[in-house]
Amino acid sequence: MAASRDAVIAALKTVADPASGNDIMESGVVRALNVDETTGAVRFVLEIPPKAADAYTVVKDKAEAALKAIDGVGAVSIVMTGHTEKAPPDLGGAKPKPQGPEKVPGVAHIVAIASGKGGVGKSTVAANLACALAQQGRRVGLLDADVYGPSQPRMLGVSGRPASPDGKTILPLRNHGVTMMSIGLMTNEDQAVVWRGPMLMGALQQMLTQVQWGALDVLLVDLPPGTGDVQMTLSQKAQVDGAIVVSTPQDVALLDARKGIDMFRQMNVPLLGMIENMSTHICSSCGHEEHVFGHGGVAAEAAKLGVPLLAEVPLDLQIRLGGDGGAPIVVSEPDGTRAKAFHDVASALVAQGVA
Numbered sequence: 001m002a003a004s005r006d007a008v009i010a011a012l013k014t015v016a017d018p019a020s021g022n023d024i025m026e027s028g029v030v031r032a033l034n035v036d037e038t039t040g041a042v043r044f045v046l047e048i049p050p051k052a053a054d055a056y057t058v059v060k061d062k063a064e065a066a067l068k069a070i071d072g073v074g075a076v077s078i079v080m081t082g083h084t085e086k087a088p089p090d091l092g093g094a095k096p097k098p099q100g101p102e103k104v105p106g107v108a109h110i111v112a113i114a115s116g117k118g119g120v121g122k123s124t125v126a127a128n129l130a131c132a133l134a135q136q137g138r139r140v141g142l143l144d145a146d147v148y149g150p151s152q153p154r155m156l157g158v159s160g161r162p163a164s165p166d167g168k169t170i171l172p173l174r175n176h177g178v179t180m181m182s183i184g185l186m187t188n189e190d191q192a193v194v195w196r197g198p199m200l201m202g203a204l205q206q207m208l209t210q211v212q213w214g215a216l217d218v219l220l221v222d223l224p225p226g227t228g229d230v231q232m233t234l235s236q237k238a239q240v241d242g243a244i245v246v247s248t249p250q251d252v253a254l255l256d257a258r259k260g261i262d263m264f265r266q267m268n269v270p271l272l273g274m275i276e277n278m279s280t281h282i283c284s285s286c287g288h289e290e291h292v293f294g295h296g297g298v299a300a301e302a303a304k305l306g307v308p309l310l311a312e313v314p315l316d317l318q319i320r321l322g323g324d325g326g327a328p329i330v331v332s333e334p335d336g337t338r339a340k341a342f343h344d345v346a347s348a349l350v351a352q353g354v355a
């Protein structure tokens with residue numbers, strides 16, 4: 001059973017905050033704590049005082065160890081934010097100038113894939129949609145901007161670090177017909193990354209302007225969950241043609257999804273539609289269909305908001321195995337019924353002229 005939020009908080013209360021002398025919950029450095037009810041995955045932001053990155057790297061390790069020691073905790077993801085003396089990950093080259101939304105050279109359209117909360121399958125949807133568009137003959141790029149847990153290298157089955165032969169531009173990776181670059185590949189895997197606002201902006205802008213995307217019909221951007229700096233930066237720096245919001249039918253996921261939708265509206269990014277993921281569960285041995293999370297919630301919400309429901313994707317073992325194994329279901333079973341949902345979304349985007 002997944003660990004409860006209370007158990008997670010109790011564990012975090014055993015970790016001291018070096019700046020205040022209180023525990024890290026009491027001192028308020030733990031922000032945006034999220035405990036996944038199903039997987040027990042825990043994620044939060046450590047908002048740390050200036051110049052204290054080293055001391056808080058120790059705190060981060062202690063918090064991780066305390067969480068791992070309790071039953072039912074899944075993956076732990078802690079992101080530190082705050083001003084530090086450390087330089088952002090930088091491959092050199094010309095510093096991007098601050099500027100308003102612009103077209104990325106060579107990229108005809110940008111479509112953001114967003115979700116209100118983590119773990120709803122946003123990356124799975126982005127990977128499958130990218131592969132479906134590629135199979136339909138589109139030139140597709142996928143920018144993995146999820147700083148909390150970059151997953152596209154795993155989903156698309158690419159490994160290794162992107163090269164930068166001239167120290168100015170970055171060569172992306174490529175598989176299944178999709179050109180891919182992940183913000184997570186700009187740092188060393190074991191390095192504690194202190195992402196702060198300006199640094200995120202720089203990194204995202206580098207992703208947009210210094211990666212050799214080549215000529216693309218569409219660049220899909222796999223955003224981090226929620227509404228934050230990356231979402232803001234993307235729509236401030238680049239002309240985003242539209243956003244797709246992925247949600248599970250659970251109420252809480254929907255509530256979060258609504259916040260995401262509001263954010264895109266405020267930023268004048270057109271909402272292309274919603275996708276209900278983990279819509280129904282089809283038992284792999286008996287074929288019985290179950291509505292684990294209460295199927296249909298996203299359809300109702302989309303109707304209320306006046307946005308199209310682009311697809312209902314079932315909770316399905318093969319979809320998980322495909323994504324987690326480096327060959328999304330659209331690639332491993334291209335003619336199957338599961339791939340069809342993604343192909344339908346891809347066709348709809350092409351028909352709307354955004355891909």
Ligand SMILES: Nc1ncnc2c1ncn2[C@@H]1O[C@H](COP(=O)(O)OP(=O)(O)OP(=O)(O)O)[C@@H](O)[C@H]1O
Binds near residue numbers: 224
């Ligand atoms: N329709 C589905 N059926 C079965 N498993 C799924 C489905 N969609 C996603 N998953 C699995 O759920 C897990 C989380 O999915 P994914 O990483 O795509 O979510 P996410 O919303 O991008 O999460 P995060 O925000 O944490 O990156 C993965 O192991 C993935 O394989």
